[in-house]
Amino acid sequence: MSGYKYIGKSTVRVDGKVKISGAAQYIDDLEFGPGLLFAEIVESPHAYARIKKIDCSKALKVEGVVKIVTGKEFPYRFGLYMHDRYIFAQDHVRFVGEQVGAVIARTPEIAKRASKLVRVDYEVLEPVLDVVTALLDNAPLIHPELGKYQHVPWFFPEKNTNIAHFRKVRKGNMNEGFKEADYIFEDTYTVPRYAHCSIETHGAVGLFDHSRRLTVWAASQSPHTQRHLFAEALAPLGIKHKDVRVIAPHVGGGFGGKAGVSMEILAASLATAVQGSPVKVLWSRAQEFYNTYQRQGVVAKMRFGVKNDGTITALEQKLYWDAGAYVEYGANVVNAAGLSATGPYRIPNVYIDSVCVYTNLPPGGPYRGFGYSEFLFGLESHMNEIAKKLKLDPVDFRRKNAICEGDTLNYGGKMNPSGLLECIDKVAKEIEWGKKRVSKDPRKAIGKGFALFWKAPAMPPNAASSAFLKFNEDASLNILVSAMEIGQGFLTVMAQIAGEVLGIPPEKIRVETPDTDRNPYEWQTVASHITWSTGNAVKKAAMDAREQIFDIASRALGKDRNSFYLEDETLKSRTEPEFALSLKNFVINGIMMKDGTFRGGPIIGRGMFMPEFASAISDPQTSQGGKPNVHYTVGASAIEIEIDRETGKITIPKVVLGVDCGKVLNPDLLRGQVTGGMLQGLATVLYEEMRFDSKGKLLNANFTDYKIPTAMDVPDEIVSIFVEHEQPDGPFGARGVGEHTMIPAAPIIANAIEDALGIRIKSMPITAEKIALALKGLDLPQASRAEPPVCFQKTST
Amino acid sequence: MEKSISFLLNGEKRTVEVSPSEGLLGMLRDKIGVKSPKCGCDRGDCGTCSVMIDGRVVRSCLVLAIEVDGAALTTLEGLLENGDLNPLQKAFLNKNAFQCGFCAPGMIMSATELLKRNSQPTRDEIKEGLAGNLCRCTGYTPIIDAVLDLVSEQKKDRKQ
Numbered sequence: 001m002s003g004y005k006y007i008g009k010s011t012v013r014v015d016g017k018v019k020i021s022g023a024a025q026y027i028d029d030l031e032f033g034p035g036l037l038f039a040e041i042v043e044s045p046h047a048y049a050r051i052k053k054i055d056c057s058k059a060l061k062v063e064g065v066v067k068i069v070t071g072k073e074f075p076y077r078f079g080l081y082m083h084d085r086y087i088f089a090q091d092h093v094r095f096v097g098e099q100v101g102a103v104i105a106r107t108p109e110i111a112k113r114a115s116k117l118v119r120v121d122y123e124v125l126e127p128v129l130d131v132v133t134a135l136l137d138n139a140p141l142i143h144p145e146l147g148k149y150q151h152v153p154w155f156f157p158e159k160n161t162n163i164a165h166f167r168k169v170r171k172g173n174m175n176e177g178f179k180e181a182d183y184i185f186e187d188t189y190t191v192p193r194y195a196h197c198s199i200e201t202h203g204a205v206g207l208f209d210h211s212r213r214l215t216v217w218a219a220s221q222s223p224h225t226q227r228h229l230f231a232e233a234l235a236p237l238g239i240k241h242k243d244v245r246v247i248a249p250h251v252g253g254g255f256g257g258k259a260g261v262s263m264e265i266l267a268a269s270l271a272t273a274v275q276g277s278p279v280k281v282l283w284s285r286a287q288e289f290y291n292t293y294q295r296q297g298v299v300a301k302m303r304f305g306v307k308n309d310g311t312i313t314a315l316e317q318k319l320y321w322d323a324g325a326y327v328e329y330g331a332n333v334v335n336a337a338g339l340s341a342t343g344p345y346r347i348p349n350v351y352i353d354s355v356c357v358y359t360n361l362p363p364g365g366p367y368r369g370f371g372y373s374e375f376l377f378g379l380e381s382h383m384n385e386i387a388k389k390l391k392l393d394p395v396d397f398r399r400k401n402a403i404c405e406g407d408t409l410n411y412g413g414k415m416n417p418s419g420l421l422e423c424i425d426k427v428a429k430e431i432e433w434g435k436k437r438v439s440k441d442p443r444k445a446i447g448k449g450f451a452l453f454w455k456a457p458a459m460p461p462n463a464a465s466s467a468f469l470k471f472n473e474d475a476s477l478n479i480l481v482s483a484m485e486i487g488q489g490f491l492t493v494m495a496q497i498a499g500e501v502l503g504i505p506p507e508k509i510r511v512e513t514p515d516t517d518r519n520p521y522e523w524q525t526v527a528s529h530i531t532w533s534t535g536n537a538v539k540k541a542a543m544d545a546r547e548q549i550f551d552i553a554s555r556a557l558g559k560d561r562n563s564f565y566l567e568d569e570t571l572k573s574r575t576e577p578e579f580a581l582s583l584k585n586f587v588i589n590g591i592m593m594k595d596g597t598f599r600g601g602p603i604i605g606r607g608m609f610m611p612e613f614a615s616a617i618s619d620p621q622t623s624q625g626g627k628p629n630v631h632y633t634v635g636a637s638a639i640e641i642e643i644d645r646e647t648g649k650i651t652i653p654k655v656v657l658g659v660d661c662g663k664v665l666n667p668d669l670l671r672g673q674v675t676g677g678m679l680q681g682l683a684t685v686l687y688e689e690m691r692f693d694s695k696g697k698l699l700n701a702n703f704t705d706y707k708i709p710t711a712m713d714v715p716d717e718i719v720s721i722f723v724e725h726e727q728p729d730g731p732f733g734a735r736g737v738g739e740h741t742m743i744p745a746a747p748i749i750a751n752a753i754e755d756a757l758g759i760r761i762k763s764m765p766i767t768a769e770k771i772a773l774a775l776k777g778l779d780l781p782q783a784s785r786a787e788p789p790v791c792f793q794k795t796s797t
Numbered sequence: 798m799e800k801s802i803s804f805l806l807n808g809e810k811r812t813v814e815v816s817p818s819e820g821l822l823g824m825l826r827d828k829i830g831v832k833s834p835k836c837g838c839d840r841g842d843c844g845t846c847s848v849m850i851d852g853r854v855v856r857s858c859l860v861l862a863i864e865v866d867g868a869a870l871t872t873l874e875g876l877l878e879n880g881d882l883n884p885l886q887k888a889f890l891n892k893n894a895f896q897c898g899f900c901a902p903g904m905i906m907s908a909t910e911l912l913k914r915n916s917q918p919t920r921d922e923i924k925e926g927l928a929g930n931l932c933r934c935t936g937y938t939p940i941i942d943a944v945l946d947l948v949s950e951q952k953k954d955r956k957q
Contacts, residue, residue, distance in 0.1 A: 016890045019898025021882060022833035022873035026899060029832040197933050199837045199845055200899045252835070252899025253933050285838040487896030487934040668893045668939075675936035676896065703842035703931065711927040711937040718938060 006499045007732050010668035011506045013492045015250075015485055024250040027203040027219040028282060036205075037066055037279040039270050040111035041287070042101040042118045044093035047127035047360040047696030048142070051091055051100065051120060059103055059117035064110035068118065069273050070101035078233040079328025080225065080260045082151035082164070084143060085363070087233065087269050093122070094142060094325035095362045096697045097290040102266065102281075104274055127360035127696045131299060131320040134162040134357045142325065142358040152460070154616040154628070155331055162358040164323060165331040167338030169352035169410050170622040177314025177349025181305030185386045189302075189378030190763040191746075193322065193690040194295035196367055197708050200252020201288040204264040206271030207278040212238070215245045216268050221259040221484050222524040223248045227516045229261045230268040237272055244268075247515045254486035255680070256366035259526045260329045262292050289701035293365025294690060296330055297322040298337075300378040305349070310392045312401045314349040317341045319375055323356045323364040330364030331356045336458030337371025339623060342410055343379045344420055344454035344634045345401045350410050360696050366526060372455045373681065373743040377764055380451040380747030385760060394751070395428050395450050402452065403634070405725075412624045416631040419660035419723035423636040424452070426721045427658040431638035443645050447756025449748035450638045455740050456629035457527035461614035465534040466520035467541040469498060469605035471587035475569050477504055479541070482514040482522035483534040488738050489669035490530050494538045496665060497731055501542035503566035504583075520606075528633070528736030531665065533609050535731035540607030552600035553581065556591035611729075631727055633735050635659035637678075637744035639715075641752045648771030650686060651716075655748070658721035659740055663733035667722070674720040674741045681745025683709045689765045802866035806831070807875025815862040821855075822846045824862035825872065833873035833902040837931070844930035847903035848872050854910045856929075873902040876909060885909060885947055892943035896934035904930045908944055917948060 018024045056068040071088040079085045089100045100120055105111035128134045128142060139162055143149070147159030155165045178184060204218040214234070220226055223246040231241045251258060267281045283292070298321050305314035319341060323330040338354025367373075387394040402424060407415045428434075428450070437446050468480040479498055485491045495506035514522070522534060546566060553571055554561035563575040566583070573579040585591075590600030611630045618625030639655045657674050664670055687707055691699045700706040726733025746764055754760050759774045773779060799814040806829065813828055822839075825831045825848070834857050837843035841859040848857045849871040876883055882890060885908060895901045904927060911918060911926030918926060923944050924937070932940065 010893065012890060013893050015898070016893065016895070017882065019895050019901050020886045020889050020905070021877065022902045024898050025832070026835065028826075028836065031830075198897070198899075199843055199931055199933055200835065200897070201837070250899075251897060252837075253897045255933070285840070285842075487898070489893070489896070672893060672896060672935060672939055675938040676934045677936075679936035680933065702840060703838050704840070708931060708933060709937075710929075710931065711924040711941060714924065714937050714941070718936070 004500055006496045006506055008664055009666065011492055011496055011666055013489055014495050014506065014509065014511055015491050026200055026250050026252050027205065027217060030205065030217055030249060032205060032278040035277050037104050037106065037274055037277050038108040038111045039102045039104045039266065039279055039281045040108070040115040041099045041266070042103065042115050042120065044089065044096060044098040044100055046093055046122055046124050047096050047129065048125040049093050049122035050125060051089060051093065052123055053121040054101060055119040058119070059114040062110060062114040062117065064106040065103060065114045066106065067104045067273050068101060069270065073273060074269050076233045076236065078229055078261065078265065080229065081332050082149055082155055082328045084149050084164070085326040085328045087265050094360055097287065097362065098325065099266065099291065102270055104270060104279055128162065129359055129361060129692065129696050131322050131357040131359065134359050135320070142360060154335065156620050163355055164327040164358055165334055165356035167335045167354040168621055168623060169338055169350055171410055171624065172349035174314055174316065174349050174351045178305040180307070180313040182308045183306050183389070184303060185306065185382065185389065186303040187382055187385065187762065189300045189381060191298045191374045191377055192764060193297045193361070194367060194684055194688055195289050195690060195706060196255040196257035198253025198255060198257055201283040201285060202258060202263050202292055203280070203282040204267035205278050205280045206267035208271040208275050210276050213243050213245070214239055214268060214271060215247065216264065217247045217249060218264045218267065219251045219258055220246065220248045220264065221251065221254045221486055221526060223514050223516050224482050224521050225524045226261050226264055230265065233265060234268065234272065245515065245517045248484055248513050250513060251484060251486050254484070254525070255368045256370070256526060257292050259366050259524050285703065286701040289706065290362050290698045293329060293367065294324065294362050295367035296324070296333060296364035296374070298374045300375055302378060302382055304382065304386055306386055306390065308390070310390055310397045310400050312345060312347050315342055315347045316351040317375070319354045321354070321356050321364070322359050322361060324359055324361045326363040327356055327358065329366055332458055333364065333366060333371040337375050339411055339628055340372065340454065340456060341375045341379070343376060344403045344452050344632070346403045346407045352410070361692060362698070368677065368680065368739045369743045370455070370458050370527070370739060372453070373684065373746060376451065376453055376743050377746040377750065380744070381750045381760065381762065384751045384754060395424065395433055398452055399424050410623065411618060411626065411628060413627050416727065417725045418634050419725035420452070420634040422723045423634065423658035423660055423721065426723070427636040427638050427656050430656045430719050430721065431640060431654065433638065439642060445643045445645055445756040446640065447643070447752040448638065448640050449750065449752030449755060450636070451744040451747040451751060452636050453740060453744040454632045454634040455528065455743060456632045457529035457736060459523065459527045459529060461616050461628070462610055463523035463533070464608065464610040465522050465537040466608040467534065467537040468520055469538070469541040469545050471545065471603040473584065473588045475504065475583035475587055476508040477510070479509060479511040479538060480519045481511065481534055481538065482516065482519040483530045484525040485513055486525060488673065489666060490534070492669060493531055493535065493665050497535050497538050498542040501539060501546060504569055528738040528740065531734055532727070532730050532736050535734060536609035537607040539731045540609065541605035544607055545603050545605030548603050549583070549587065552586065552591060556593060556599035631735055633660060633737060633740050635740060637748050639748040639752050641749065641756065643753065643756050643771065645775065646772070648768035648775065650768065654717045654719070655715045656719040656721065657741055657744070658723060659737055660723040660725050661737045662727035662730050662735040663724050664722050665732065665734050670722060670737060671720045673737055675718050677739070677741025678718060678745055679709050679714060681742035682749065685746040685749045685765055687765055687767055800863060802863060804865045804867060805869040807871055817863060819862040820858060821860040821862045821865060822857040825857060831872050831874060835899055835902065844907065845900050845903040847906040847930065849906060849910065852913070854906050873905055876905065885912065888943045888947035889940070892939050892946060894935065894939040894943040900930055900932040904932065904940060917952070920945060
């Protein structure tokens with residue numbers, strides 16, 4: 001028994017009622033009065049072109065148009081990890097849909113009409129639409145200025161190429177590793193681009209008032225990072241951090257798409273062009289598809305060295321990422337994946353190249369899984385192929401090589417406490433691994449798939465969280481934090497953590513979405529690190545408040561502060577069982593002394609957390625050195641599927657996911673992450689895919705052509721298994737889980753298909769059509785992709 | 798050219814001037830200030846703008862405002878009972894059924910219509926009844942479970 005009162009309980013969400021009653025306000029629900037202006041973006045129709053001339057004269061004549069701005073007004077570059085992105089295109093456009101200018105008008109209709117009258121003359125250039133072309137020696141340079149871009153110290157761009165970042169991991173001795181191996185298994189897997197598909201599109205409203213204060217309301221995962229990037233980008237206008245305020249209302253889904261800064265900077269910039277009036281930029285569903293971050297495509301070439309007994313001796317993994325036109329955030333996906341591209345395996349000799357390649361497709365960026373979903377598809381598919389060739393059971397093969405606590409990670413650090421083996425065993429048992437089921441229907445083939453997964457938060461080593469905690473007169477609490485509730489249930493878990501420390505029931509605790517003026521700093525709500533990082537800050541804030549309570553009481557009452565504890569909203573003493581002082585009697589007004597004076601005053605707790613042990617500095621040639629990852633969360637997943645042999649259609653009777661979350665803080669919310677993440681992952685392998693035409697235009701920028709799952713697509717049974725090997729530096733032992741539930745989905749399906757039909761499909765998505773054709777010995781044209789040129793294999797020596 | 802139309806909105810008579818091309822969703826949100834129907838796609842794909850016209854759920858982004866002249870409209874605001882959550886909403890609350898909450902208003906409208914049509918739906922019938930409302934967060938399972946929970950609770954109540 002844990003002995004916790006609120007931790008580990010399925011507390012009802014603190015934001016449940018506001019959402020279910022319809023009271024929750026999202027960005028487009030906020031009212032800004034009759035002065036509100038609307039912006040429509042003038043977009044590039046070309047994937048790569050030089051802007052020759054922009055003529056706004058006709059558009060300016062439309063009544064109701066207030067202002068038209070283009071790159072001339074905002075010649076600034078910005079970015080999260082690398083400054084390679086422009087507020088508005090300057091001399092070149094680099095993807096279809098890129099913002100060239102904006103028409104600001106009194107109504108959205110006028111803005112839209114006038115935007116069509118802005119004439120832009122282009123010199124159309126040959127676009128670079130895939131990594132293979134981008135890496136050719138004579139490929140056009142998408143960013144000739146690459147060498148001059150400011151970037152974080154752990155990025156290694158190669159000037160005069162399209163390589164924006166090259167992460168190399170070298171551990172052990174590859175030649176020895178392959179020499180030691182009895183077999184070498186080599187293959188190539190490809191993954192296309194995907195869209196987040198939050199049901200709420202991006203939106204932001206900016207107001208630059210007459211005192212030159214800039215306020216931006218944004219559907220956001222990153223209010224403080226946005227404030228920082230706005231202040232940085234707009235510094236030439238004399239704007240300081242204190243002048244910028246970001247307010248984040250409820251947000252209708254994030255999944256990484258609303259992290260960092262993408263279109264929000266348009267609202268911030270445009271506001272400065274129409275001082276005194278708020279201006280709204282709201283993305284349409286189509287824009288949501290083509291002008292926010294997209295999940296990057298990848299070509300993964302891997303070579304495993306394996307002994308007869310199934311011991312992996314070496315892995316060479318080369319990941320070529322289609323990172324798009326701007327990689328200011330996406331390059332860090334490439335980085336994170338590169339550091340971890342062995343998956344959760346103990347491999348002594350490792351050689352990884354993770355290459356971030358510019359193309360003329362929309363900017364890549366963070367999406368739930370952050371590169372791990374992408375490389376795990378190939379890695380875990382290949383693991384099955386190896387097991388098959390060696391006649392080993394795929395689960396035994398994985399178990400034999402699974403990473404354990406204390407094993408050396410790819411960058412030299414040690415693996416954190418891990419219940420991976422426990423996850424493997426429990427998941428295998430739950431799916432009845434080894435037990436073959438045969439369908440009564442001869443048209444149906446049944447198969448099972450298994451995969452492991454891991455993921456570490458990808459974040460700068462100094463990504464910090466902080467929290468304020470204020471008592472109210474009735475001993476209820478307000479917690480101020482700047483992490484975002486994007487649906488994961490973070491606000492509720494923060495209430496549970498503070499409640500546990502202070503003896504206050506979570507329903508008496510209010511935690512709301514942030515305003516950077518009022519709420520203390522948070523880096524971003526990404527990387528599945530908020531429960532861990534902000535949770536630590538909130539726990540510290542609660543402990544700080546508790547210490548203040550003990551101080552006041554011991555000073556006023558002359559009691560031993562070491563005897564105090566908090567329970568049921570009351571201060572109690574271990575040495576005096578009859579003593580009980582209700583917190584509401586003094587947490588604001590203090591304790592009255594015999595002479596009528598008071599001791600104490602309003603209790604305000606403060607907490608901060610930064611992983612001071614983390615460092616991103618390492619040898620660029622090997623990645624050995626620093627401690628870039630704070631911890632890994634690991635797990636196993638398995639599935640049973642039924643395939644129609646005629647149509648290739650798959651149904652899912654059962655899927656299981658076991659994860660070591662360190663400590664379950666709220667079982668309901670954790671299960672919610674599994675059911676949601678798993679379906680999102682299954683969709684990426686079964687049917688979702690961004691499709692572009694030969695000119696780089698996205699063909700399926702809507703929910704009719706880019707299908708996401710409906711309630712009809714839910715597996716019959718989803719089993720969540722939670723293993724608890726506590727994270728020593730996590731709040732109550734917890735570590736992150738949010739992204740992890742999505743990442744094993746692709747390989748479990750691919751492996752189950754192979755199990756059922758004996759066919760190995762090496763490109764995602766694995767649609768019914770692809771399966772049906774493969775069964776007839778045919779291939780889809782888009783399934784056979786070109787491989788990176790041979791010249792790139794030179795780097796493998 | 799604007800035309801005056803009248804309709805019942807959550808039981809209250811409203812009269813507004815609308816233009817021939819004005820959509821119902823925009824009219825409700827921008828002219829009347831009812832914000833629970835959301836715009837997720839503006840082409841009838843996502844269902845987050847669902848409202849009821851004369852008891853039937855429609856996607857308000859696909860309906861012209863002028864079409865509701867004389868009709869009775871219900872939005873999520875009209876489903877509250879005595880200013881608080883109704884039993885279906887309470888079931889969603891207790892099951893932590895929603896995450897970001899953006900799809901909740903539309904989903905609750907569809908679930909309400911489903912239960913009105915069929916007070917004892919099976920799991921498959923619930924899935925079908927909610928299939929027009931997209932949710933990217935939950936994987937639908939907690940939403941389906943909450944509806945099933947309510948159905949079995951009500952069944953128990955009737956037996957007692």
